[in-house]
Amino acid sequence: MASKLELLRTRHSMRERLIVALDVDDLNHAKELVRRLAGEVGMFKIGKQLFTHAGPQAVRLIQEVGGEIFLDLKFHDIPNTVAKAAVEATRMGVKMFNVHASGSLEMMRTTVKEVRRVCRQEKRRKPIMLAVTVLTSLNQDDLKRVGVDGRVAAQVVRLALLTKEAGMDGVVASPHEVADIREHCGRRFVIVTPGIRPLAAPRNDQQRVMTPAEAVKSGIDYIVVGRPIVEAKDPVAAARAMIAEMNPPAEKAILPSASC
Numbered sequence: 393m394a395s396k397l398e399l400l401r402t403r404h405s406m407r408e409r410l411i412v413a414l415d416v417d418d419l420n421h422a423k424e425l426v427r428r429l430a431g432e433v434g435m436f437k438i439g440k441q442l443f444t445h446a447g448p449q450a451v452r453l454i455q456e457v458g459g460e461i462f463l464d465l466k467f468h469d470i471p472n473t474v475a476k477a478a479v480e481a482t483r484m485g486v487k488m489f490n491v492h493a494s495g496s497l498e499m500m501r502t503t504v505k506e507v508r509r510v511c512r513q514e515k516r517r518k519p520i521m522l523a524v525t526v527l528t529s530l531n532q533d534d535l536k537r538v539g540v541d542g543r544v545a546a547q548v549v550r551l552a553l554l555t556k557e558a559g560m561d562g563v564v565a566s567p568h569e570v571a572d573i574r575e576h577c578g579r580r581f582v583i584v585t586p587g588i589r590p591l592a593a594p595r596n597d598q599q600r601v602m603t604p605a606e607a608v609k610s611g612i613d614y615i616v617v618g619r620p621i622v623e624a625k626d627p628v629a630a631a632r633a634m635i636a637e638m639n640p641p642a643e644k645a646i647l648p649s650a651s652c
Contacts, residue, residue: 411615419446435488440464608638
């Protein structure tokens with residue numbers, strides 16, 4: 393039977409792997425959530441809604457209470473534009489940001505090159521750089537309608553390999569493609585996954601979902617959870633319940649790191 397210390401260590405490692413999505417349109421609401429959850433979860437995701445509403449102020453607010461940030465703006469533009477945006481994200485001190493892998497190999501390579509240059513020259517921490525493969529809200533029919541005739545899993549692997557070739561640290565992908573990504577990209581390749589729902593929670597607009605326990609068992613590094621925590625009557629209790637569901641017996645998590 394695991395000792396109390398081992399259980400505490402495992403719980404801590406699971407906490408570090410939980411990212412709460414602050415998908416809200418009110419900075420005061422976001423501030424209250426961060427204040428309550430800062431000691432309970434590993435990171436906070438700032439997406440398009442909150443960033444459009446509050447901009448870098450939202451980032452600073454989380455940093456002031458010691459929270460780490462996943463800047464989820466999914467940059468997708470010409471290489472130079474994306475690279476410059478990524479540099480500014482790096483200067484803001486975010487722990488993680490993402491681009492769209494479909495933006496091209498050159499776009500991702502240029503981003504990696506510029507971020508590494510700024511880290512060296514300005515002595516900044518290098519963020520974990522991710523690329524989005526196929527959104528978890530999309531299914532096979534959705535891909536076909538935009539001109540992708542292959543299977544979802546095949547498209548995810550194709551984009552993951554492109555991301556790795558570009559020198560980025562990992563991908564954002566559905567939990568159902570993790571095994572294929574691991575097979576082709578290796579254990580050190582970071583996988584961040586939305587589309588995680590507790591057993592009793594509705595799917596909302598996510599199509600390819602998985603429970604927290606299934607996600608951890610499959611080999612995911614970080615999970616992103618929004619509405620089941622943010623919209624709960626007691627967000628702290630919801631976060632703790634999520635971590636309890638993530639916690640596999642007699643297993644220890646290994647957190648990945650991004651090297652400069």
